[in-house]
Amino acid sequence: MVEYIEIMTQYKEILSRQLIGNSVQDWLIAIACFLGAYIALHIFRRVVIGKITKIAKRTSFKADDAIIQMLEGISGLFYFTASLFIASRFVSFSEIIEKVIYGLFVVVIVYEVIRILERVILFFVVMFWMGDRNESEKEHMSHILQVIIKIALWTIGAILVLSNLGFDVTSLVASLGVGGIAIALAVQNILGDMFSSFSIYFDQPFRVGDFIVVGDHMGTVKKIGLKTTRIEALQGEEIVISNAELTSSRVRNFKQMQKRRIPFVVGVTYDTPKNKLEKIPAIVKSIIDPVENAELDRVHLKEFGDSSINFEIVFYALTGDYAEYMNTRQEINLGLVGEFEKEGIEFAFPTQTLHVVKD
Secondary structure (H helix, E strand, O other), X not given: OHHHHHXXXXXXXXXXXXXXXXXXXXXXXXXXXHHHHHHHHHHHHHHHHHHHHHHHHOOOOHHHHHHXXXXXXXXXXXXXXXXXXXXXXXXXXXXXXXXXXXXXXXHHHHHHHHHHHXXXXXXXXXXXHOOOOOHHHHHXXXXXXXXXXXXXXXXXXXXXXXXXXXXXXXXXXXXXXXXXXXXXXXXXXXXHHHHHHHHHHHHOOOOOOOEEEEOOEEEEEEEEOOOEEEEEEOOOOEEEXXXXXXXXXXXXXXXOOOOEEEEEEEEEOOOOOHHXXXXXXXXXXXXXXXXXXXXXXXXXXXXXOOOOEEEEEEEEEOOOOHHHHHHHHXXXXXXXXXXXXXXXXXXXXXXXXXXXXXX
């Protein structure tokens, strides 16, 4: 019994000894808390997140998969720092060390929160704003948005860290505001093109592959960049137009056209008999009706020209593709030539009759 009392006395003496400003007992409690918190967080990471992951894989909802990826993406540095911060509450340090531990904890927390926010914002932007775009468009715009989101979040994060560490950020924020205005004024053209690129992307007046006409320029859109849009002209050259100019101009997008109205005139000679003139509307109808991408509107004898009797034909080309429209037009023209030959109807050409009067 005496030996037991002596051992306990020695044990209490050891626990009450001071080590770097704290008793050995306080240090043991802090170490136990650190290990317990660190193990508990890792169990949460492996067991709880693992079970949630299995559940998420059985669902078709994409948001839960993104949340799981965000939780799995939390680094081991966060678990270590959080455990260290919890353990530090059970011991006392000098003011400098306390600030260092608190500062480390704040920096790690802000770092992890910013990484999670980056993924969350980008995920919902891609999911809801860019859901119907093709992969190349998504990749291009995601890269641009990622850069902008990172700059914004890390700027806010740096200000939060400095503020929590006791620095006066009022003057810093004011300086950033003045500096931002100065930079914006210096690069206003570039910023205008950047915002115009977002307007083009989200409003979609045209997309890559569309045939557009802008002022005196026309061609197929090849690339929509951050500052400029590149168009391949019909002659083959590349036309580079600033995005700000595109958003402030009238753009004609032929790719979005469902059908186009095509009027044209066919002239026949004046010696064409009346009975054959009366057949022409029926001949035109028999040619256009079977054509896949054409819809006849009307055929009328329009006028008596200087050297021909003119029929006006109006039809709709049921395609927005220019090459397909030309194929349709060619099929109709060749059909008219063939049927007019069968009926003995001659196309007119410009002629002049000279009357000579002798005295």
